[in-house]
Amino acid sequence: MLKDWLEAILSLLFPQRCPACRQWADSHGWCQACMGKLAKASQVALAIHNLTSLDECLAVADYSGPVQRLIRDMKFRRVTKYAERHSRLLDHAIAPGRYHEIDAVVPVPLHAERLKERGFNQTALIFKPWAVRQGLIWLDALERTRATAPQWELSLKERRKNSKGAFKVTRPELIIGKSILLVDDIFTSGITMNECSVVLKQAGAIKVKGLALASGAR
Ligand SMILES: [Zn+2]
Numbered sequence: 001m002l003k004d005w006l007e008a009i010l011s012l013l014f015p016q017r018c019p020a021c022r023q024w025a026d027s028h029g030w031c032q033a034c035m036g037k038l039a040k041a042s043q044v045a046l047a048i049h050n051l052t053s054l055d056e057c058l059a060v061a062d063y064s065g066p067v068q069r070l071i072r073d074m075k076f077r078r079v080t081k082y083a084e085r086h087s088r089l090l091d092h093a094i095a096p097g098r099y100h101e102i103d104a105v106v107p108v109p110l111h112a113e114r115l116k117e118r119g120f121n122q123t124a125l126i127f128k129p130w131a132v133r134q135g136l137i138w139l140d141a142l143e144r145t146r147a148t149a150p151q152w153e154l155s156l157k158e159r160r161k162n163s164k165g166a167f168k169v170t171r172p173e174l175i176i177g178k179s180i181l182l183v184d185d186i187f188t189s190g191i192t193m194n195e196c197s198v199v200l201k202q203a204g205a206i207k208v209k210g211l212a213l214a215s216g217a218r
Pocket residue numbers: 018019020021022023030031032033034035
């Protein structure tokens with residue numbers, strides 16, 4: 001309640017423009033019209049993508065337009081202030097309590113070298129504040145064991161090879177018997193998420209649902 005008031009006061013003192021239409025934004029960093037247009041959760045058709053390990057996967061926005069621009073700014077220009085805006089798209093698109101059966105939220109990790117180079121995992125910056133607001137437990141339980149080439153540079157066949165065996169569960173004792181929500185910034189082929197789901201289930205997870213901020217899947 002107090003936080004809502006503080007946010008309202010801050011947005012009056014420091015008004016922001018909506019990154020999509022340049023109109024004045026509300027305290028969530030988007031104008032209401034663009035928020036409504038951009039944040040629309042949709043199920044990814046897992047069978048079409050041949051992703052057999054995930055139990056479901058939801059994407060909150062299309063990987064295009066302002067969402068794409070802001071994610072790129074985060075990853076390649078290290079503009080971390082956009083994380084909050086992205087996290088608000090999650091609030092808008094996902095009904096509270098949708099993940100009530102989830103025991104822990106696990107982010108797709110970056111390789112230690114890339115994390116060092118970038119200074120942050122954009123997925124954690126986007127999803128962690130949302131998970132906290134939802135009362136969900138955040139768990140860094142995966143590690144990328146190989147520094148893989150960025151997936152978007154590769155063909156589908158190369159992507160599969162690239163991801164195979166690239167992940168490891170670091171804390172299996174916290175995964176066994178649990179329902180996991182696996183989160184990532186972008187869903188493209190889904191191969192990365194599926195590979196993470198495979199190792200989580202090998203470690204004893206009973207359910208792995210995927211949640212991506214943006215989907216570039218066609
Ligand atoms: Zn707008």
